Structure formats: C-alpha cells, structure tokens
Amino acid sequence: MLLPDLERKLLRILVNYPAHRRKMPTMHLIEHMIGRTRAETIQGLQSLESKGYIFLQDENTTQSIVVMKDSQDVPQQANEQFSGLDYWMFY
Structure with a gap:
C-alpha cells in the first residue's frame, strides 16, 4: 500500500531521524523538513496513527x-517465478 506524499515523508523522518540523533524531532523541525504547516503536519500524523504506522x-x-x-515492512509484490537462488543464477 502506497502512502500519500505527506505521510510517506513524515514516516521516513520518524524512522530515520531518531536513528541518528537518538531522539524524535520537534514539531517545528518536522514542519521545516517537510515544508508544510502545523495543521497539515498534525493531520498527517493522525492519518499515520489511524493506519497503524505510529502510536501517539x-x-x-x-x-x-x-x-x-x-x-518497508509491507511485503512488496514479488515476481513469483524466481526464487532467491534463481537471482544468483540468472543475474
């Protein structure tokens, strides 16, 4: 399932930022990073929560x-005719 642009950006920030800085970014920083208003940011966070990606x-x-x-936890549509071993044999 593909997320809309705003939600995808928010989720990328919420996953990657704490990995480097050891804390979640502030609301002001999130707004600056995605280039949206506070209302749009809050709406995006609420949408991510309703879809089960985050918990507030x-x-x-x-x-x-x-x-x-x-x-990326959602499984991608894989080509069923190739197994993992086939990758190394045919590519």
Missing part, C-alpha cells in the same frame, strides 16, 4: 511518538 502516546509532543511499523 501524548498528542502534545513529538517525543512520545512510537513507530509501530515502517512502510
């Missing part, structure tokens, strides 16, 4: 956001 423990702060699943 406290809606007043971004520090309480828990990422439940990454968009």
Whole structure:
C-alpha cells in the first residue's frame, strides 16, 4: 500500500531521524523538513496513527511518538517465478 506524499515523508523522518540523533524531532523541525504547516503536519500524523504506522502516546509532543511499523515492512509484490537462488543464477 502506497502512502500519500505527506505521510510517506513524515514516516521516513520518524524512522530515520531518531536513528541518528537518538531522539524524535520537534514539531517545528518536522514542519521545516517537510515544508508544510502545523495543521497539515498534525493531520498527517493522525492519518499515520489511524493506519497503524505510529502510536501517539501524548498528542502534545513529538517525543512520545512510537513507530509501530515502517512502510518497508509491507511485503512488496514479488515476481513469483524466481526464487532467491534463481537471482544468483540468472543475474
């Protein structure tokens, strides 16, 4: 399932930023990174929560956001005729 642009950007930030900085970005920083208003950012976060990608423990702060699943956790449509071993033999 493909996410809309806003939600995809938000999820990428929420997954990648804490990996490098050890904390969630502030709301102001998220707004700056995605180039959207606070209202659009909050709407995107609520949409991600309703789809089960994140969990907002406290809606007043971004520090309480828990990422439940990454968009890459969703299995991709694979070509069924090739197995993992076939990759090494045919490519």
